[in-house]
Amino acid sequence: DGGITQSPKxxxxxxxxxxxxxxxxxxxHDAMYWYRQDPGQGLRLxxxxxxxxxxxxxxxxxxxxVSREKKESFPLTVTSAQKNPTAFYLCASSLQVSNQPQHFGxxxxxxxx
Amino acid sequence: AQKITQTQPGMFVQxxxxxxxxxxxxxxxxxxxxxxxxxxxxxxxxFLIYQGSYDEQNATEGRYSLNxxxxxxxxxxxxxxxxxxxxxxxxxxxxxxxxYNQGGKLIFGQGTExxxxx
Numbered sequence: 001d002g003g004i005t006q007s008p009k010x011x012x013x014x015x016x017x018x019x020x021x022x023x024x025x026x027x028x029h030d031a032m033y034w035y036r037q038d039p040g041q042g043l044r045l046x047x048x049x050x051x052x053x054x055x056x057x058x059x060x061x062x063x064x065x066v067s068r069e070k071k072e073s074f075p076l077t078v079t080s081a082q083k084n085p086t087a088f089y090l091c092a093s094s095l096q097v098s099n100q101p102q103h104f105g106x107x108x109x110x111x112x113x
Numbered sequence: 114a115q116k117i118t119q120t121q122p123g124m125f126v127q128x129x130x131x132x133x134x135x136x137x138x139x140x141x142x143x144x145x146x147x148x149x150x151x152x153x154x155x156x157x158x159x160f161l162i163y164q165g166s167y168d169e170q171n172a173t174e175g176r177y178s179l180n181x182x183x184x185x186x187x188x189x190x191x192x193x194x195x196x197x198x199x200x201x202x203x204x205x206x207x208x209x210x211x212x213y214n215q216g217g218k219l220i221f222g223q224g225t226e227x228x229x230x231x
Contacts, residue, residue: 031216042117042204042221043158050216058218088156098213099146099165104158 002027006091006105012113013078013085021076021108023091032074033092033102036060043090049074050096078110086111116140117205117222125228126195133180134190134225136205142166144210147188148219149179152202161203164188192227200229 004025013019025032031050035043045058049068063082068074074093078085088109092102118137126132138147149161164172164179172179180189192199203226206219 033216033218040122040223042223043206043219044221045218048216048218056216090156090158092158094217096217098144098208098210098217099163101148101160101163102219103160104150107156109156 004091004093004103004105006089006108008108009106011108011110013110014113016080018077018079019110021078021089021091021110023074023076023105024072025074025091025093025103025105026072027093027103028071029093029095029103030071031094031096032068033094034058034064034066034074034076035090035092037088037090037107046076046089115222116220117207119205119222119225121225122223123226123228125230126192128197128229128231129194131191131193132195132227134192134203134205134227135187136189136222137185137187138205138207139186140207140209142210144213146208147179147181148206148208149177149188149190150204150206151199152204152224154201158204162190195229197229197231200227202226 007022033048034046047066049055065077091105094102145166147164151159162174162177176193178191202224204224205222
């Protein structure tokens with residue numbers, strides 16, 4: 001079955017530590033996205049990528065970094081510069097057609113130890 | 114200013130009844146798309162329905178329909194014959210034409226939590 005796989009499901013970060021969230025898709029989508037969701041809130045865009053080896057900052061990119069070395073993969077690193085990383089992180093992908101929805105993974109819940 | 118406004122933080126509906134979830138939006142683009150997603154407690158976002166700004170008919174997908182009133186900038190989701198499994202958060206989102214060539218990002222509302230009572 002085609003879909004988006006995020007791992008791990010739960011992640012704990014120590015002070016001063018960088019952590020990386022994995023996102024893999026087999027939908028053959030060009031565009032991929034990372035969103036952050038805080039309790040009781042909507043989703044906010046962190047980074048997006050329209051093509052391999054290219055990515056753009058979203059609305060809340062500070063303290064995060066990404067890479068897009070393969071079409072299928074778009075990992076997100078939460079750096080120590082992100083002072084409030086506790087949140088639910090969702091990865092999505094889509095065709096680059098205006099009426100096509102974004103398809104989401106199951107999310108990673110990140111907490112501070 | 115909020116681009117997407119969902120004014121109902123929480124709603125209750127009796128099983129088998131219909132329910133309407135409100136969504137108003139703000140854009141100066143003539144071309145845009147509106148999406149509704151369902152988020153169960155497990156966290157995944159499930160796409161429900163899409164309405165394009167130039168679509169003349171309201172979108173329907175099974176028990177979901179979209180009451181699109183372009184002049185009022187509203188795109189309300191109607192769920193008919195509610196089921197217990199419909200209990201979840203529901204998010205309205207918009208994709209504006211200005212972002213079609215910039216990854217086509219979605220702007221989300223704050224969500225409405227729907228609880229279906231047996």
